[in-house]
Amino acid sequence: MELDNGNGSDSRGPQPPPYNPYYYGQNPHAGKTYQVGKGDIPVVTPPGYYDNTVHSEGRAGDVDQHQFGQPAAANCCHGLEESVFADAAVRRGFIRKVYLTLMIQLLVTVGIICAFLYWDTLREWTRTNNWFTYTMMAAVMVLLVLLSCCDNIRRRVPLNFITMGVFTLAEGLMLGSITVFYSAEAVLWAVGATALVSFSLSVFAMQTKWDFTMASGSLWVFAWTLLSFALLCAILRSQFAYIAYACLGTLLFSLYLVFDTQRIVGGKHRKCEVSPEEYVFAALSLYLDIVVLFLFLLKLINLCR
Incomplete structure (x- = not known):
């Protein structure tokens, strides 16, 4: 008042x-x-x-x-938000887990492929039973979706290692059932080329000043463009189109390998960093990049022979 x-x-x-x-x-x-x-x-x-x-x-x-x-x-x-890898010891432990898991996966996969290549009975049985290849493809897709979408599975020990082991076996059996339709020499050349390219790109990703983690959108567009080109190749059925498709696929997954490697060892784009608890998912990403790179190189070597 x-x-x-x-x-x-x-x-x-x-x-x-x-x-x-x-x-x-x-x-x-x-x-x-x-x-x-x-x-x-x-x-x-x-x-x-x-x-x-x-x-x-x-x-x-x-x-x-x-x-x-x-x-x-x-x-x-x-x-x-401060980077989850601010402590160097955390990042070193994370990288050690990722590459140890990846090395075991690759060794198991190569061993299964060699069994399909040099075990004549298994080789002939796989060629006459195409349902085995499609069954392994379906199993790989189911396990891949399970590991990608269910973080409570890939973060819980030992459930994550069990699921990853089953996925690696299914992937190795699928690759082995595919390689029986190629000559052993072409498969070995593809394995050697994949090992050389993967090692070179990993060293390049760790040493280069170029940050590929900021190019995730461009890689996604490139992937959809490659898928459209694959449909075109299925219509044209030209060997030159197949060679171009294999070259573009090799280039794309080489870039994806560099991208995923920098996400693990550290890039400038913090939003793309992988959590320290996601070492199984990080190893899975690198493993899939190397596997698809191997398939494209195998296709390219077989077409150019």
């Missing part, structure tokens, strides 16, 4: 300016005396910093640290 002294002015004397809930900084009314309330009780606003801003839930911890009369320290990094 306002008090009028008869001449139109307020009898309480000078009043403070209206409350501003968004002001943050030095108190402009420090040391000034205002007459408020009945009886003209003098109220002196103390000097110092104050904060009457309405904060969000995320800043609640920062408000508690602002002591009266002291400047609030600015948190310039607030809202930015």
Whole structure:
């Protein structure tokens, strides 16, 4: 209720300016005396910093640290997530787990392929029973979806290693059933070429200053373009189109191998980093890149012979 002294002015004397809930900084009314309330009780606003801003839930911890009369320290990094691999020991342990898992997968896969190549009985049986190849393809797809979508499976030990082992066996059997339709010499050339290309690209990804983790969108567009070209090759049925398709596929999955390697060893784009708990998923990504690269190189070598 306002008090009028008869001449139109307020009898309480000078009043403070209206409350501003968004002001943050030095108190402009420090040391000034205002007459408020009945009886003209003098109220002196103390000097110092104050904060009457309405904060969000995320800043609640920062408000508690602002002591009266002291400047609030600015948190310039607030809202930015620190990299999960800030500790070098965490990244080294993660890389060690990924490449150890990958090495075991590749050794098992090569052993299964050699069994299909040099065991004549198994080789002939696979050629006359095409259902085995399609069954292994279906099993690989189911296990791949399971490992990709169910993080509670790929993060829980030993369930993640059991699932990964079953997937590796299914993938090796599928590859072995495919290689029986090629000559042993072409398969061995493809294995050697895949090993050389994979090693070279991995070293390149670790040493280069180019950051391929920021090109995920371009690689996705390239993949869909390659799929469209595959449909065109199925219609044209030209050997030159098949060779071009194999070359483009080799290039695409070589780039994917570099991309996934940099996601593991560290790139500049933190959003693409893999969590330290996802070493099984990281090994799976590299394994699939190498397997598809092997299939494209095998196709290319067989066409060029």
